Amino acid sequence: MLLFLLAIPLLFGSNRIFYFQIFMGQWKVLRIVTIVLAIAITLCGLLLRAYTVSTTPKGTSGRNTSGQVAKTLNTKGIYSIVRHPLYLANYLIWAGVLVFTMNIYVFLIVSLAYWIYYERIMFAEEAYLRQQFGEEFEEWAARVPAFIPKFSLFQKGEMQFSVKTFLRREYATIYSTVFSYVIADYLLFILIVVVNTPFQIPFAKWIRPSLYILLAFTIITLIVKLIKHKTDWLKADNKRD
DSSP states (O other): OHHHHHTHHHHHHSOHHHHHHHHTTOOHHHHHHHHHHHHHHHHHHHHHHHHHHHHSOTTTSOOOSSSOOOSSOOOSBGGGTOSOHHHHHHHHHHHHHHHHTTOHHHHHHHHHHHHHHHHHHHHHHHHHHHHHHTHHHHHHHHHSOSSSOOGGGOBOOSOOOOHHHHHHHHHHHHHHHHHHHHHHHHHHHIIIIITTOSSOOOGGGGSOHHHHHHHHHHHHHHHHHHHHHHOSTTOOOTTOO
């Protein structure tokens, strides 16, 4: 989210001619194709996150904030084809949002910033795993790519996909993704319509369809959060985080 917010000045400072052409009715097919492609990329990222967090055993990986924790090295399931599936998933989610803006400069710069930032985190995590598991890690790292999946290596893991785990851990991610798309949609509305309209935009025009989508997801998110904190239905079991 922070990387995208930092790219907003670049979004406003580039691609002005292209956005004006869209305002004039050009590139309609390209706009539709871009929207479909952007959502498809983001969905791939969300599905990858969902599969990863829902099938990874407890103690092998997780969102640790105080330090690295790994009792065993997980080399099955999604980790049999890529070493950093969550970082790949996060990139795909944001790549979709960036594609949605139809701004190649924003896409390239944010992608580069993402890589520079997360590359150091991945190196730190792998240094910890190398220290913990030695030759077992070296063999796994030599065989499995870090960021680009190699599907031919897939080995089924022990854990089955859990809808409860997915809802418990990923409802916030889904909501933040929808929220980011709404922000991008309003930024494009300003760049394409507001900037190029010589008269004041009626208030009704500011009520975008994306706002209704955000409202729907806000209600769904609040319901899931209420279920998580007020009932045991989404409670984690002993095998999952």
